[in-house]
Amino acid sequence: MSQTFPKSRRLLKSTEFDAVFAARRSRADKRIVIYTLANELGHPRLGLVVSRKVGNAVARNRWKRLLREAFRLIQDELPAVDIVCLPRPSHSPTLDSLTESMRTLICGKEGSR
RNA sequence: AGAGACAACCGGAUGGUCGCCGGCUUGCCCCGAGUUUUCCACUGCGUGGAGCUUGGGCCAAGCGGGAGGAAAGUCCGGGCGCCGUAGAGCGAGGGUGGUGGAUAACGUCCACCGGCCGCGAGGCCAGGGAAAGUGCCACAGAAAAGAUACCGCCUGAGGGGCUGUCGGUCGUCGGCUGAAGAAAAUGGAUAGCCGAGAGCCAACAGUCCUUCAGGUAAGGGUGAAAUGGUGCGGUAAGAGCGCACCGCGGGCGAGGUGACUCGCCUGGCAGGGUAAACCCCACCCGGCGCAAGGCCAAACAGAGAGCAGAGCUGGCUCGGCUCGUUACGACUCUCGGGUAGGCUGCUAGAGCUGCGGGGCAACCCGCGGCGUAGAUGAAUGGCUAUCGGCGGUGGGUGUUCCACAAGCGCGAAGACCCACCGCGACAAAACCCGGCUUACAGGUUGUCUCUGGCU
RNA sequence: UACCCCGUGGUGUAAUCGGUAACACUAGGGAUUUUGAUUCCCUCAUUCCAGGUUCAAGUCCUGGCGGGGUAG
Numbered sequence: 307m308s309q310t311f312p313k314s315r316r317l318l319k320s321t322e323f324d325a326v327f328a329a330r331r332s333r334a335d336k337r338i339v340i341y342t343l344a345n346e347l348g349h350p351r352l353g354l355v356v357s358r359k360v361g362n363a364v365a366r367n368r369w370k371r372l373l374r375e376a377f378r379l380i381q382d383e384l385p386a387v388d389i390v391c392l393p394r395p396s397h398s399p400t401l402d403s404l405t406e407s408m409r410t411l412i413c414g415k416e417g418s419r
Numbered sequence: 420a421g422a423g424a425c426a427a428c429c430g431g432a433u434g435g436u437c438g439c440c441g442g443c444u445u446g447c448c449c450c451g452a453g454u455u456u457u458c459c460a461c462u463g464c465g466u467g468g469a470g471c472u473u474g475g476g477c478c479a480a481g482c483g484g485g486a487g488g489a490a491a492g493u494c495c496g497g498g499c500g501c502c503g504u505a506g507a508g509c510g511a512g513g514g515u516g517g518u519g520g521a522u523a524a525c526g527u528c529c530a531c532c533g534g535c536c537g538c539g540a541g542g543c544c545a546g547g548g549a550a551a552g553u554g555c556c557a558c559a560g561a562a563a564a565g566a567u568a569c570c571g572c573c574u575g576a577g578g579g580g581c582u583g584u585c586g587g588u589c590g591u592c593g594g595c596u597g598a599a600g601a602a603a604a605u606g607g608a609u610a611g612c613c614g615a616g617a618g619c620c621a622a623c624a625g626u627c628c629u630u631c632a633g634g635u636a637a638g639g640g641u642g643a644a645a646u647g648g649u650g651c652g653g654u655a656a657g658a659g660c661g662c663a664c665c666g667c668g669g670g671c672g673a674g675g676u677g678a679c680u681c682g683c684c685u686g687g688c689a690g691g692g693u694a695a696a697c698c699c700c701a702c703c704c705g706g707c708g709c710a711a712g713g714c715c716a717a718a719c720a721g722a723g724a725g726c727a728g729a730g731c732u733g734g735c736u737c738g739g740c741u742c743g744u745u746a747c748g749a750c751u752c753u754c755g756g757g758u759a760g761g762c763u764g765c766u767a768g769a770g771c772u773g774c775g776g777g778g779c780a781a782c783c784c785g786c787g788g789c790g791u792a793g794a795u796g797a798a799u800g801g802c803u804a805u806c807g808g809c810g811g812u813g814g815g816u817g818u819u820c821c822a823c824a825a826g827c828g829c830g831a832a833g834a835c836c837c838a839c840c841g842c843g844a845c846a847a848a849a850c851c852c853g854g855c856u857u858a859c860a861g862g863u864u865g866u867c868u869c870u871g872g873c874u
Numbered sequence: 875u876a877c878c879c880c881g882u883g884g885u886g887u888a889a890u891c892g893g894u895a896a897c898a899c900u901a902g903g904g905a906u907u908u909u910g911a912u913u914c915c916c917u918c919a920u921u922c923c924a925g926g927u928u929c930a931a932g933u934c935c936u937g938g939c940g941g942g943g944u945a946g
Contacts, residue, residue, distance in 0.1 A: 309437065314477095317796065319760090353796060363491085363847055367800090371439095375801050378438065390796095401801065 311378040317353030317388060326353065326390045333411045334394075337403060338373070340411045341390040350384040350412075352377045355392045369393045376405040384412055 317323055329343040345351065354373055356366045373391055389412065393399070 311438065313439095320796075321759090323796065355796075364845095367847070370797095371800050375438080379801090 309378060311374060311381075314347075315349060315351055315377075315381065317351050317390065322351075322388065323353055323355075323390060326388050335407050335411065337394060337399060337407050338411070339392040339394065340408070341392075342412065343388045345386055345388050348386050350377075350381055350386055351388045353388070353390045355390060357392070357395070359395045360393055361395075369399060372399055372401055372404055373408075375401060376408050380405055380409055383409065387412070 317326070326341050326343045329341070331343065332339060332341045334340065352374065354370050356369050358366070360366055360369055373393070377389075377391075391408070
């Protein structure tokens with residue numbers, strides 16, 4: 307069970323982000339919006355888009371760290387997809403709620419599409 | 420004890436566990452380059468493999484490191500880089516504005532000067548020029564800038580009105596005398612005297628109105644601001660007209676590097692405000708910025724050259740099948756510029772710190788010590804434990820105070836201990852540095868001021 | 875990273891060289907009307923905030939806050 311989060315598990319280039327957005331497969335709940343695109347790497351990858359409307363730099367860094375931590379903890383449960391995650395402007399997030407949102411929005415994908 | 424002023428500083432601590440980023444060392448694997456004076460194979464000055472050296476990538480382990488006082492806003496100043504420029508000056512545009520210093524430089528800092536505020540410690544000040552010129556100053560007000568006109572005050576002259584006094588006069592009224600006519604009664608004069616009061620005339624005085632000439636600038640409800648202020652003298656009324664003090668201008672002297680200060684003499688007084696209005700003066704500024712700049716370099720397109728093979732299929736270093744036959748195609752190689760992308764710039768720098776010296780200080784000099792973040796869809800985190808900080812509530816212990824006297828707590832104040840609850844700010848590097856400004860829970864230290872009490 | 879523009883009633887806009895913040899719509903209240911519509915009247919502004927210059931600031935200057943935009 308891998309719990310690490312090296313650079314190979316992230317989206318690093320604009321072309322990769324553009325590909326995920328071009329697929330236009332999104333789901334959302336109150337806290338976050340998630341775009342997904344299947345890849346052939348055998349493991350999921352995560353990319354984050356945090357708007358300035360979320361808050362100042364400290365609040366945005368808080369969001370990104372908690373989203374990365376949630377992805378790190380549950381990445382073995384996820385299929386091999388590229389994920390772009392956008393937080394919605396809301397109140398201060400918690401790790402448990404983000405883990406739950408990410409798990410339901412990604413793993414529950416087969417039921418909706 | 421209370422209330423303040425200024426300056427400096429801290430910005431939770433220690434662990435556990437799972438992670439992230441980069442550095443060094445070691446190791447596995449992969450890719451590239453060099454080495455034939457390291458070795459082996461092949462027929463050759465050549466090729467291939469192994470070894471060695473070196474560079475890069477990925478993974479793993481170990482060691483040590485990893486946000487701030489403002490990292491923020493991007494308001495100034497520099498370093499650094501590229502471009503432009505012979506040098507210098509002028510112009511445009513922008514900025515700064517007491518003096519002296521500090522500094523790489525600054526709009527920053529220090530010291531001093533001046534003004535304003537505060538009882539004070541202290542605080543604030545874009546603080547040059549308004550007799551170089553232009554503009555503006557609403558409303559109100561006589562007037563908002565030439566003291567000109569106006570009201571007002573005073574003097575003289577003319578006219579007029581009113582009042583008073585004296586005089587004159589026409590005529591009226593009352594009283595007395597009483598002529599002519601007549602004997603008298605009577606009569607009552609173109610007569611006289613006395614008195615009354617209105618009118619008219621003249622003079623004088625006072626007062627008012629008006630016109631003219633002159634003297635004035637004291638005063639004129641206003642206004643943010645009114646042509647030096649106050650007092651005394653003076654005058655027809657007044658006025659720096661004269662005097663005293665204050666303010667202002669000029670000159671001289673002394674002190675200071677200077678801003679400026681002090682003293683003396685002198686001028687009777689020039690001059691409103693606004694330059695964060697235009698402007699003038701002095702000084703400063705070439706432009707753009709690390710997404711600068713440098714290096715490597717896919718793909719596509721271009722140029723040049725070369726060659727016979729190309730496609731499909733099975734298997735691994737070759738074989739089979741199909742198609743094609745000498746070129747404007749396809750393929751291969753080379754070249755320049757260079758996109759995507761990568762590397763670099765990238766952190767040792769006007770560095771931090773201790774001591775000594777110089778300087779009032781900002782700061783500078785010398786010696787010693789330290790090694791202190793480098794991300795790039797963007798690291799410095801998640802969970803948890805203990806301790807500590809602040810506030811509140813409750814409980815306990817002991818202290819002080821209670822006014823003119825006594826008395827006391829179920830009164831007040833603050834101190835210590837325990838338990839529970841809550842709070843724990845502002846804000847995150849993005850080439851670097853010096854400042855400024857703004858945000859900030861809570862806390863620490865030093866110096867100083869004022870008030871009250873005690874000795 | 876660099877730069878530019880804008881903040882005025884609830885909304886959209888005005889305000890000349892600095893001189894007592896104006897208009898339209900909306901909302902609320904009132905009048906007219908038997909009632910409603912129409913019409914008329916009234917109310918609603920710390921000019922984003924804080925300082926400064928000035929006699930006087932929406933306007934000028936400085937610093938913040940917020941919003942929008944441009945370039946690579």
